[in-house]
Amino acid sequence: MRAGSQLAALPLIAVRDAAASSIAGIGAPRYGVRPGALQAAMDWLCLSHEATGRRGSSMAFSLIFGWRPAYPETTGYIIGTLLAHAGRTGDERYVDHARTMGDWEIKVQSDDGGTMGGFVRPRPGPSIAFNTGMVLHGWLDLYESLGHERFLDAGRRAGDFLVRTQDFDGAWRGTHAHRGIAHAYKARVAWALLRLAESASENRYRDAAARNLEWVLERQRPNGWFECCEFEPGALPNTHGIAYTLRGLLESHELLGDPRFLGAALLSSEVLMRKLEVLGTLPATFDSTWAPGAGYVCLTGMAQLGGVWLRLYQLTGDARLLNAGLKAVDQAAAHQERRRWKPLAGPLPGSFPIWGRYAPLQYPNWATKFLADALMLRDDCLAQAT
Amino acid sequence: MRIVLVSRYPRADFPSWKRDLAARLLEMEVELGVLYSRAPLTDHLRAAMGEVGLDVVRGYRGRRSSSPAAASRAVPERRSLAAWARRRGIPVMLHRGLGDPDCADALRAFRPDLVVLAGADIVPAALLGIPAAGSINPHYGLLPKYRGMNVTEWSIHHDDPVGVTIHDVSPGIDTGDILLQEAVRVEAADTLPTLRRKHQDAAARLLVDAVARIRSGTIERRGQADDQGRQYYRMHPLLLERVERKLRDGSYRWIGEEPPELMRGAT
Numbered sequence: 001m002r003a004g005s006q007l008a009a010l011p012l013i014a015v016r017d018a019a020a021s022s023i024a025g026i027g028a029p030r031y032g033v034r035p036g037a038l039q040a041a042m043d044w045l046c047l048s049h050e051a052t053g054r055r056g057s058s059m060a061f062s063l064i065f066g067w068r069p070a071y072p073e074t075t076g077y078i079i080g081t082l083l084a085h086a087g088r089t090g091d092e093r094y095v096d097h098a099r100t101m102g103d104w105e106i107k108v109q110s111d112d113g114g115t116m117g118g119f120v121r122p123r124p125g126p127s128i129a130f131n132t133g134m135v136l137h138g139w140l141d142l143y144e145s146l147g148h149e150r151f152l153d154a155g156r157r158a159g160d161f162l163v164r165t166q167d168f169d170g171a172w173r174g175t176h177a178h179r180g181i182a183h184a185y186k187a188r189v190a191w192a193l194l195r196l197a198e199s200a201s202e203n204r205y206r207d208a209a210a211r212n213l214e215w216v217l218e219r220q221r222p223n224g225w226f227e228c229c230e231f232e233p234g235a236l237p238n239t240h241g242i243a244y245t246l247r248g249l250l251e252s253h254e255l256l257g258d259p260r261f262l263g264a265a266l267l268s269s270e271v272l273m274r275k276l277e278v279l280g281t282l283p284a285t286f287d288s289t290w291a292p293g294a295g296y297v298c299l300t301g302m303a304q305l306g307g308v309w310l311r312l313y314q315l316t317g318d319a320r321l322l323n324a325g326l327k328a329v330d331q332a333a334a335h336q337e338r339r340r341w342k343p344l345a346g347p348l349p350g351s352f353p354i355w356g357r358y359a360p361l362q363y364p365n366w367a368t369k370f371l372a373d374a375l376m377l378r379d380d381c382l383a384q385a386t
Numbered sequence: 387m388r389i390v391l392v393s394r395y396p397r398a399d400f401p402s403w404k405r406d407l408a409a410r411l412l413e414m415e416v417e418l419g420v421l422y423s424r425a426p427l428t429d430h431l432r433a434a435m436g437e438v439g440l441d442v443v444r445g446y447r448g449r450r451s452s453s454p455a456a457a458s459r460a461v462p463e464r465r466s467l468a469a470w471a472r473r474r475g476i477p478v479m480l481h482r483g484l485g486d487p488d489c490a491d492a493l494r495a496f497r498p499d500l501v502v503l504a505g506a507d508i509v510p511a512a513l514l515g516i517p518a519a520g521s522i523n524p525h526y527g528l529l530p531k532y533r534g535m536n537v538t539e540w541s542i543h544h545d546d547p548v549g550v551t552i553h554d555v556s557p558g559i560d561t562g563d564i565l566l567q568e569a570v571r572v573e574a575a576d577t578l579p580t581l582r583r584k585h586q587d588a589a590a591r592l593l594v595d596a597v598a599r600i601r602s603g604t605i606e607r608r609g610q611a612d613d614q615g616r617q618y619y620r621m622h623p624l625l626l627e628r629v630e631r632k633l634r635d636g637s638y639r640w641i642g643e644e645p646p647e648l649m650r651g652a653t
Binding site for chain 1: 535540543544616617618619620621622624625628
């Protein structure tokens with residue numbers, strides 16, 4: 001298929017999803033990860049890098065516009081996925097892709113040490129705290145894997161930006177926050193700062209992380225729901241943002257040893273596991289009573305929550321989390337595109353159905369990244385459970 | 387004593403333990419009624435496709451075919467509890483859902499002293515308040531530790547004993563007072579289907595015992611604290627395979643072992 005062929009694929013995919021969603025409601029449960037799912041996802045991530053001329057990873061493959069430009073934020077944490085897969089396979093190609101991405105991130109790092117929002121532009125927009133945190137993860141992954149000081153140096157500059165722009169209460173808001181508001185999902189930034197504190201042996205990064213985590217904990221209601229977890233003012237929290245929050249909390253527990261963070265992640269997880277069971281899937285959004293708020297599934301969030309539950313299983317040994325994680329990963333993986341045409345050979349769509357409001361009609365690079373992460377965790381947990 | 391058995395899918399309610407239970411209750415000279423949810427045919431079809439898949443078609447075709455091969459795949463000819471009850475003049479109440487207003491009206495009109503759940507949907511709070519002596523349920527797991535679904539399988543996964551608990555039905559999931567409990571002995575030849583039948587037989591026996599004790603006012607109750615157990619959900623096929631393997635290869639801790647003493651029912 002030639003460039004522009006994505007438009008030919010669009011109606012086929014739309015009709016398929018319409019049929020699937022009408023048979024048994026949204027997210028018709030399908031069990032089983034297909035053979036080669038992880039390799040297909042990793043091949044696609046590499047292709048997303050080639051598609052930009054080996055700058056960053058293309059933000060997405062769109063069924064309207066084709067390959068999108070390189071996207072700094074998500075390129076940052078795709079680095080870790082590539083390195084993890086390299087560690088499992090011994091294939092140095094993934095290390096090469098990761099290193100090239102890391103160097104590109106250094107090249108586009110803003111003068112203030114942060115990472116700009118959106119795509120790289122001749123006149124870059126303001127640095128965004130969350131985006132900076134995600135790229136920080138990538139640099140730390142490279143530093144830990146390869147030992148190259150330039151990645152730690154870039155990480156320090158990012159960490160200094162985060163400390164400098166943090167509000168007194170631990171949140172990031174205003175100019176350096178998406179839509180100017182504070183978000184609970186920046187717990188993932190706190191996680192990055194804790195990692196930086198260990199690599200750079202500097203307490204101020206840990207202190208900044210701890211301030212943010214306290215702020216995040218205060219946002220959790222007794223029923224497990226997080227305030228300030230929505231992406232946009234007035235919107236409902238998306239499973240993508242909820243999963244970011246939970247992952248940030250549980251990993252911060254690992255680094256700080258504070259049981260409150262683990263407890264917070266488990267509280268929300270208990271609710272969502274029950275939702276998955278009762279509803280048969282996870283709608284993209286929930287309101288403060290955990291009533292579903294959307295008629296579509298955010299597949300990124302589904303893959304991420306599968307990964308969160310598998311990580312929690314690794315930490316707690318609670319087999320119910322393994323059970324829920326396997327189901328969530330199955331549901332996400334069931335929607336992985338596996339066509340012969342390379343741009344559609346391995347990616348995960350933003351939503352099911354494909355026209356759902358989260359990243360509609362496209363395959364975001366971060367969706368595929370989180371699917372790959374979840375598939376790797378799945379393998380590890382099944383081996384652990386033997 | 388007036389008792390209502392609550393179940394679902396009247397056209398396909400075949401498990402023999404329910405007829406056994408009903409027969410034993412009749413021997414105790416109770417006045418019996420049966421209440422069903424998911425009565426419409428469309429509910430059956432949707433559930434059959436969702437829960438059983440194409441086996442529902444194979445089963446139907448097997449019944450219609452005279453070939454031995456087809457017969458071996460067929461769902462065995464059995465009489466549903468609904469049909470069994472009708473033949474004996476036992477009232478059978480059919481409803482779409484237990485939450486339907488007419489369902490509560492029908493139950494109220496029967497004036498039950500006790501409701502016994504026999505593979506029923508979750509009972510709404512509005513129905514729980516109708517029977518004078520409450521509602522009881524057989525749970526195929528040892529409470530309080532194992533609440534929820536697939537608890538036999540989860541117990542095997544964790545190398546814990548398996549068994550049946552008879553408990554009061556409360557608004558929570560499997561959190562009501564425990565009335566009777568019995569562990570089920572697992573033998574080397576047991577599989578999940580044979581264990582399920584053992585649990586069903588134990589459930590029927592324990593329910594009859596519980597009814598007798600409730601009627602005589604001698605039932606003892608043991609409360610459960612929320613933090614004494616966890617809620618389990620349908621087991622993923624990969625974990626289910628491992629449970630089946632533990633039974634096959636003999637690695638399940640309780641194979642051939644005498645199960646622990648619990649609040650046993652009269653044998």
